[in-house]
Amino acid sequence: MALDNGTPLNSLGFAKPPSETRVVVAMSGGVDSSVVAAQLAEEGYDVVGVTLQLYDHGAALAKKGACCAGIDIHDARRVAEKMGFPHYVLDYENIFKDAVIDEFADSYLAGATPVPCIRCNERVKFKDLLETARDLDADCMATGHYIQRKDGENGPELHCAADANRDQSYFLFSTTPEQLSYLRFPLGHLPSKDATRELAAKYGLSVADKPDSQDICFVPNGNYASVIEKLRPGAAEPGQIVHADGRVLGEHNGVIHYTIGQRRGLGIGGLSEPLYVVKLDVDQKQVIVGPKELLATRKVPVREINWLGDGPFTDMAEREIAVKVRSTRPPAPAILRPISDTEAEVELLTAEEGISPGQACVFYDPDSTRILGGGWIWRGY
Template identity: 80%
Template sequence: MPLDTPPSELNSLGLPKAPADTRVVVAMSGGVDSSVVAAQLAEEGYDVVGVTLQLYDHGAALAKKGACCAGRDIHDARRVAEEMGFPHYVLDYENTFREAVIDEFADSYLAGATPVPCIRCNERVKFKDLLETAKDLDADCMATGHYIQRKMGPAGPELHSAADAARDQSYFLFSTTPEQLDYLRFPLGHLASKAETRALAARYGLSVADKPDSQDICFVPNGDYAAVIEKLRPGAGEPGDIVDMEGRVLGRHTGVIHYTIGQRRGLGLGGLADPLYVVKLDPDTRRVIVGPKDALSTRTIPVREINWLGDTPFTSQREWHLGVKIRSTRPPREAILRPLSETEAEVELLTPEQGVSPGQACVFYASEGSRIFGGGWIWRG
């Protein structure tokens, strides 16, 4: 069954057409999720067009075997299209991806932030440029393999968490706009587990049925952020002092880019009575500031670049009582959002959180239920 239950006059994608008359562009990464989406829609009789993005030079040091959209993945996506009998295109988005995602990633780390490039890729490449390409191809909608749900509400399409909490990708899709949501479809969001997806892949006889999931950011080999940043910004790894919260020098470091807020291991500060954590990064002075664990606790978070998905304007209320996620791996916490403008707010956590870091996303969730109300970016204020 599709994630929405449409009226009888609509097809499984919620459109008033026969499947054969409905063109769907499927964003294919070469992995099992998007491959199953394409295969399922093709089997249902839709006019499927598969599109894979080449996001960087596959021969460069940034690429690695098994990463999202690397050369192997393009081959796998093309093979699935051949197996299921629909056209497949590879689009060169290398320059767009570098300018919109990779450059900001490097610059954010240099500024002492902890960026989330997958969100920017969805926002600036997949759901912007690729979505426009889908419209240029006269597609009625664009489908992806993301684990998130699109449900029809009284005011139009709503964004909801995936049925499988372990696979939910709502944190990475908070910046999806209402206009984009109207055009997008997420056929896997209702599945109870990834095992169901792989079972579908096996049923369709797809060559990627047992392909492992990609774990790292696609352009970061083996999770080594610092190596990528130093390649992109030579000289970025300049050494500096590790200091306590009073400014006393405790040691030296090999570059601010090697550290993140909340980090405890790898500080090289042995022999101290109590463990210390990175509580702040100061790239201007090249200082890593450390302190006790309780210094990481934060109750008030400044958020900007807000994308609001509520039914009424963000500034129509003085306060919004919602749940917020400040890391993809953490559950939503109760909070009060106080709008400062249409795109800025102060978020008050009812229970302090540790390790809140500039550059991370703050995503808004309904206090009850599965709906996502958008989110924004944490900054220093």
């Protein structure tokens, strides 16, 4: 592709040689972002690698498989040294705590089920780090996320990754149009994670066989409750486990130990029917349980909406879309009804179980791979 004056566009979409195009690569130390940096460096771009130190190294070093720990910073630096581009480590510990960890703790204490990885992208990587990239006079910032950015009639559009199994659109719905114009996602078109590892081997990167991170980076072994107790000592107060019909079934040692839809580890036994957590009443310190059918939800209130579709969000009374209410399920048919510029009601055509306040509801075009934005589920049912 070329501009009207005949100047060809480079692979990042700029009408100049790669050597004159500066790109900041957000490097977590994992294979994905390492491949992005190595590939762009090999193509001749002016690459600057940046890794964020998001929390205390000492606590992180003992935990394998979490991004941004000490070993990951070391791995990112080794990739930069091998490929011959500068690499910087920025201390974002205070920013990360204020923007992500504190809200994570407070959301859990309020009975919600937060998704801190989305807030990290929204408030740290695509906000503060993106501004740092601009300060470095970079033309754009690239990441290792599996998602696609495509040029549409009305500007850049966000699209699902070519590999549905790796697609990270659920975690990137809050990317604004302004951010999207500056961001690049070089891995989004790849057919599989194997293809990424093959590229890492081609470039001779030491992280080619490094395992993917699985947990939230600051939550060791997925034990949310222990993290909350450290952040908010004494906040977990005991209370009652109550059946939806009003019967008191037992005691619990803190609402933070439970999530909507949970069946195992409820601490109640001797009952003839399987019971699930259907509601967390923080004010009354109650964990409310009931049969599975009580988990089914069709109407989902959503707020803090980021709209990535064409035209103003409130231009329509309603529209047919597809939505994800959790990252692990494919988009499902729904009706979107705007209430204001930032609020809406989503009606699922087929009821979903275990929807919880604090989770994201992401909007998709039912007829294409385009992401139309999304918002946050915000109250009980």
